[in-house]
Amino acid sequence: MMHFKVIFKTVSVLILILDIFLLLCAGVGAYYEEWAAVRSFLLSIAISGCISFGILFVFRHEKQKTLSTRDGLITVTLSWLVASTVAAFPYIFDGGMLTVTDAFFETMSGFSTTGATILTDIEKMPGSLLLWRSLTHWLGGMGIVVLGVAILPLLGIGGMQLMQAEAPGPSVDKITPRIAETAKYLWYVYVGFTALETFLLVCGGMTFFDALNHSFSTLATGGFSTKNLSVGHYDSAYIDGVITLFMVIAGMNFTLHFRLMSGNFKGIFRNTELKAYLLVFFAASAVIAFSLHGKIYGSVWESIRYASFQAASILSTTGFATTDYEYWTYLGQVTLLVLMFVGGCSGSTAGGIKVVRIATLLKQGFNEMKFLVHPRGVFILKISGYPVRKNIVYAISGFFFLYVCTLLVVTSALAASDIDLLTSFTAALATVGNIGPGFGNVGPAENYAFLPDHVKWILSFAMMAGRLELYTVFVLFTPMFWKK
Amino acid sequence: MMHFKVIFKTVSVLILILDIFLLLCAGVGAYYEEWAAVRSFLLSIAISGCISFGILFVFRHEKQKTLSTRDGLITVTLSWLVASTVAAFPYIFDGGMLTVTDAFFETMSGFSTTGATILTDIEKMPGSLLLWRSLTHWLGGMGIVVLGVAILPLLGIGGMQLMQAEAPGPSVDKITPRIAETAKYLWYVYVGFTALETFLLVCGGMTFFDALNHSFSTLATGGFSTKNLSVGHYDSAYIDGVITLFMVIAGMNFTLHFRLMSGNFKGIFRNTELKAYLLVFFAASAVIAFSLHGKIYGSVWESIRYASFQAASILSTTGFATTDYEYWTYLGQVTLLVLMFVGGCSGSTAGGIKVVRIATLLKQGFNEMKFLVHPRGVFILKISGYPVRKNIVYAISGFFFLYVCTLLVVTSALAASDIDLLTSFTAALATVGNIGPGFGNVGPAENYAFLPDHVKWILSFAMMAGRLELYTVFVLFTPMFWKK
Ligand SMILES: [K+]
Ligand SMILES: [K+]
Numbered sequence: 001m002m003h004f005k006v007i008f009k010t011v012s013v014l015i016l017i018l019d020i021f022l023l024l025c026a027g028v029g030a031y032y033e034e035w036a037a038v039r040s041f042l043l044s045i046a047i048s049g050c051i052s053f054g055i056l057f058v059f060r061h062e063k064q065k066t067l068s069t070r071d072g073l074i075t076v077t078l079s080w081l082v083a084s085t086v087a088a089f090p091y092i093f094d095g096g097m098l099t100v101t102d103a104f105f106e107t108m109s110g111f112s113t114t115g116a117t118i119l120t121d122i123e124k125m126p127g128s129l130l131l132w133r134s135l136t137h138w139l140g141g142m143g144i145v146v147l148g149v150a151i152l153p154l155l156g157i158g159g160m161q162l163m164q165a166e167a168p169g170p171s172v173d174k175i176t177p178r179i180a181e182t183a184k185y186l187w188y189v190y191v192g193f194t195a196l197e198t199f200l201l202v203c204g205g206m207t208f209f210d211a212l213n214h215s216f217s218t219l220a221t222g223g224f225s226t227k228n229l230s231v232g233h234y235d236s237a238y239i240d241g242v243i244t245l246f247m248v249i250a251g252m253n254f255t256l257h258f259r260l261m262s263g264n265f266k267g268i269f270r271n272t273e274l275k276a277y278l279l280v281f282f283a284a285s286a287v288i289a290f291s292l293h294g295k296i297y298g299s300v301w302e303s304i305r306y307a308s309f310q311a312a313s314i315l316s317t318t319g320f321a322t323t324d325y326e327y328w329t330y331l332g333q334v335t336l337l338v339l340m341f342v343g344g345c346s347g348s349t350a351g352g353i354k355v356v357r358i359a360t361l362l363k364q365g366f367n368e369m370k371f372l373v374h375p376r377g378v379f380i381l382k383i384s385g386y387p388v389r390k391n392i393v394y395a396i397s398g399f400f401f402l403y404v405c406t407l408l409v410v411t412s413a414l415a416a417s418d419i420d421l422l423t424s425f426t427a428a429l430a431t432v433g434n435i436g437p438g439f440g441n442v443g444p445a446e447n448y449a450f451l452p453d454h455v456k457w458i459l460s461f462a463m464m465a466g467r468l469e470l471y472t473v474f475v476l477f478t479p480m481f482w483k484k
Numbered sequence: 485m486m487h488f489k490v491i492f493k494t495v496s497v498l499i500l501i502l503d504i505f506l507l508l509c510a511g512v513g514a515y516y517e518e519w520a521a522v523r524s525f526l527l528s529i530a531i532s533g534c535i536s537f538g539i540l541f542v543f544r545h546e547k548q549k550t551l552s553t554r555d556g557l558i559t560v561t562l563s564w565l566v567a568s569t570v571a572a573f574p575y576i577f578d579g580g581m582l583t584v585t586d587a588f589f590e591t592m593s594g595f596s597t598t599g600a601t602i603l604t605d606i607e608k609m610p611g612s613l614l615l616w617r618s619l620t621h622w623l624g625g626m627g628i629v630v631l632g633v634a635i636l637p638l639l640g641i642g643g644m645q646l647m648q649a650e651a652p653g654p655s656v657d658k659i660t661p662r663i664a665e666t667a668k669y670l671w672y673v674y675v676g677f678t679a680l681e682t683f684l685l686v687c688g689g690m691t692f693f694d695a696l697n698h699s700f701s702t703l704a705t706g707g708f709s710t711k712n713l714s715v716g717h718y719d720s721a722y723i724d725g726v727i728t729l730f731m732v733i734a735g736m737n738f739t740l741h742f743r744l745m746s747g748n749f750k751g752i753f754r755n756t757e758l759k760a761y762l763l764v765f766f767a768a769s770a771v772i773a774f775s776l777h778g779k780i781y782g783s784v785w786e787s788i789r790y791a792s793f794q795a796a797s798i799l800s801t802t803g804f805a806t807t808d809y810e811y812w813t814y815l816g817q818v819t820l821l822v823l824m825f826v827g828g829c830s831g832s833t834a835g836g837i838k839v840v841r842i843a844t845l846l847k848q849g850f851n852e853m854k855f856l857v858h859p860r861g862v863f864i865l866k867i868s869g870y871p872v873r874k875n876i877v878y879a880i881s882g883f884f885f886l887y888v889c890t891l892l893v894v895t896s897a898l899a900a901s902d903i904d905l906l907t908s909f910t911a912a913l914a915t916v917g918n919i920g921p922g923f924g925n926v927g928p929a930e931n932y933a934f935l936p937d938h939v940k941w942i943l944s945f946a947m948m949a950g951r952l953e954l955y956t957v958f959v960l961f962t963p964m965f966w967k968k
Contacts, residue, residue: 069856069857069859070857073856073857291900329902330899330900330902330903330904330905330908331896331899331900331902333899333905334895334896334899334900334905334908335896337892337895337905338892338896341892361881361882361885362885362889364878364881364882364885365882365885365886365889366962367882368878368879368882368883368886368955369955369958369959369962369964369965370962370964371879372553372557372955372959373553373554373557373959373962373964373965375553390874390878393878394848394852394874394877394878394881395852395855397845397848397878397881397882397884397885398845398848398849398851398852398881399852400881400884400885400888401845401846401848401849401881401884402849402852404884404888405846405849408821408822408825411818411821412815412818412819412822415814415815415817415818416775416814416815416818418813418814418815419814420814421814421817421818421821421906421923422905422906424814424818439905471852471853471856474853475853475856475857478850478853478854478857480853480854480857481853481857
């Protein structure tokens with residue numbers, strides 16, 4: 001039996017939280033005297049607020065029950081769906097600025113921290129709406145890091161099952177037994193990094209507004225910018241450097257940041273995922289810089305600057321751009337393509353397959369070879385010094401296969417709408433992996449506006465499914481899930 | 485300890501078998517009065533024959549020992565390497581017709597049944613060399629079906645370990661306990677189908693020479709043609725139909741053909757792989773035909789003819805072409821791209837990931853979802869009605885990951901030589917999957933001649949590794965393999 005009433009109550013609370021942030025944006029709109037936007041924000045709050053309070057009132061006698069895994073799974077997907085719907089209101093009510101399809105695509109892209117945009121002229125948008133756009137990233141990113149670990153259990157939804165749901169595999173590290181407290185600390189880390197990046201960007205000459213928006217976007221590994229040319233607009237080595245650093249940070253497991261701050265260095269140096277992540281980042285940056293030097297950029301320094309920025313941007317699945325990498329060498333491009341598959345660390349805001357999964361599968365691959373030579377040997381797979389249970393390796397293998405299948409299905413759906421192979425495939429990769437830009441017609445200098453409406457819905461679904469680790473969403477489509 | 489002397493003896497016997505076929509081609513060359521080719525064949529036989537007899541003589545006192553798995557693994561890879569080297573002699577000795585690189589690429593492409601060619605004008609080649617070219621397919625295909633199951637054990641090399649080596653996973657079906665006898669029957673099936681196809685093609689108006697060559701190529705799912713336009717040269721619906729049928733047959737598990745002929749129908753209808761294979765073939769043909777009708781081909785009949793031919797050609801990893809599918813709709817193209825991943829059945833001459841692996845991983849994916857909803861449930865994975873052991877699913881997952889990694893590494897290697905992404909990726913897919921044609925500059929109307937030499941060596945390696953199920957070759961590069 002599923003507890004739909006309690007699920008609805010949970011989602012209603014979520015909407016009310018969103019409404020607080022909408023109100024904030026309305027205030028900013030009033031400050032900038034963007035009255036159409038303010039009207040739109042207030043209308044959105046009024047409608048969504050009424051519905052939420054209505055649901056909470058009607059089900060006020062429903063008590064918190066021990067919810068099942070299934071309830072948890074539904075709640076997670078429903079939260080992303082409903083949040084994206086409510087968050088789309090301001091875009092739609094503001095004099096029909098965007099169509100319903102475009103608005104939903106943009107907010108799903110925001111909450112899933114994908115950063116794929118349908119806006120063709122970003123700088124024309126009212127500031128308060130741009131802030132809201134960056135906030136969908138920031139809230140979505142926080143949702144991914146914190147929600148699954150802490151907030152939802154507080155609302156009365158089973159904790160561990162949800163952690164499983166949001167992250168099948170060995171990703172969530174039980175850093176303290178008190179989940180609520182953990183969540184609070186992760187919050188602090190997230191907010192702290194955002195504040196620090198904002199400060200550093202303002203020091204580099206950015207306006208406070210731009211700095212805040214870009215920090216929201218960076219920490220969420222989102223990729224929405226307030227400028228048409230993305231970070232390339234500022235053409236500043238200092239700003240590139242700051243954002244590179246924070247993109248790399250945002251792609252790391254946030255429980256590690258928390259540990260670092262509480263002085264626990266021991267666990268960090270033996271963390272397989274972190275070591276692999278940094279190795280991939282530096283190796284990819286080096287390969288790209290080497291490949292571009294003398295061909296695209298004259299100086300070594302410039303090659304390193306652009307290479308490391310783009311490697312960090314794609315590996316962390318942020319998707320910011322300082323240049324159109326489609327004009328790079330093919331080696332530079334293919335390195336980015338490989339990074340698109342990898343993605344960031346588990347427990348971060350990054351998308352992609354995740355470094356820990358790749359590392360586990362590589363180790364498993366070596367074990368298979370050992371097994372071939374020594375058929376009677378017993379080989380233990382260790383991650384961060386701990387043996388990994390076979391069931392988890394199993395789940396990861398399954399995830400990897402499902403990931404590739406999803407990519408091929410989404411690619412086919414796009415090709416069926418007469419979109420060329422490279423664009424279709426990388427659009428699939430960029431949305432399922434929550435990256436944002438791909439290659440071809442969805443490259444870093446292009447956007448997703450040209451796609452037919454039904455493709456935008458398919459990609460919205462892909463972004464959500466990718467963000468929620470596929471299984472969480474796909475399981476809802478099995479008849480078995482709905483059986484009593 | 486490895487038994488190199490016995491390994492060398494085995495490979496020498498293999499070379500002597502090749503020499504018999506070279507002699508046959510020399511005879512054909514004499515019949516066609518292609519004296520340069522005849523001289524080249526005889527020289528190849530003389531050199532390789534002397535070396536082989538030399539090795540056999542020197543090690544004549546070496547007795548058959550119980551060989552280890554490692555010996556088996558080395559023998560398999562070494563056989564393909566040495567055979568491709570020896571088979572390249574006639575191309576090189578014939579007045580320097582091909583460079584060493586091109587000749588090796590062409591023979592590795594032959595023995596691995598890939599069918600990627602560096603010949604820009606096939607029809608200019610002497611007939612006896614074209615026959616030799618088709619024979620490398622046919623012998624390589626037979627090698628894949630029979631060698632692992634039967635011939636090598638006859639030569640004194642451990643049977644079951646090799647079967648493991650050549651086909652990790654649930655592919656080899658122990659159809660009779662007497663392996664030698666099984667091999668003989670598989671031989672009959674292989675030769676029988678070749679003869680039947682040759683007969684049917686001659687009935688369709690092909691010359692006996694062309695019919696024989698195309699039959700060699702079809703049964704091996706190779707793809708070498710004697711015509712520049714491949715099967716499209718004949719522009720005959722009848723010939724297209726016959727070849728479509730035999731490509732589908734060649735992509736099936738040969739033990740099933742054997743069973744069918746011995747009247748055992750029961751096992752066939754419950755064979756998961758066969759059912760999935762036929763389903764994929766018909767579904768893909770339907771999707772492509774639907775997509776092409778009215779856009780590329782006027783009539784339904786024509787759409788079905790070209791769609792089913794190309795679907796069979798790519799799914800069975802043969803790689804024949806009746807048209808340049810790069811001018812098809814993107815949906816048609818992407819369907820072929822997906823088929824390139826899938827490949828044919830285990831125990832056939834086809835390459836690719838193989839249908840049984842995809843089926844197992846899909847079932848495993850569903851089991852994972854069941855497990856998410858019922859964490860305490862026990863779910864058994866069945867293929868063809870039998871439960872599959874976890875270790876095998878493990879090995880298959882590992883294989884899939886390794887396959888994708890290999891594709892990305894080969895793609896990167898090509899991109900590093902300044903080859904565009906689509907060409908790089910599909911060249912990787914077409915060689916690792918032993919298909920032949922890809923997209924972009926290695927499409928069905930193009931060839932591999934334009935690639936730089938070092939890329940040809942990389943792709944030769946990719947063809948061999950793909951043909952030998954990756955693990956077999958990769959394990960030789962681990963230090964652990966060479967440890968005492
Ligand atoms: K992103
Ligand atoms: K082939």
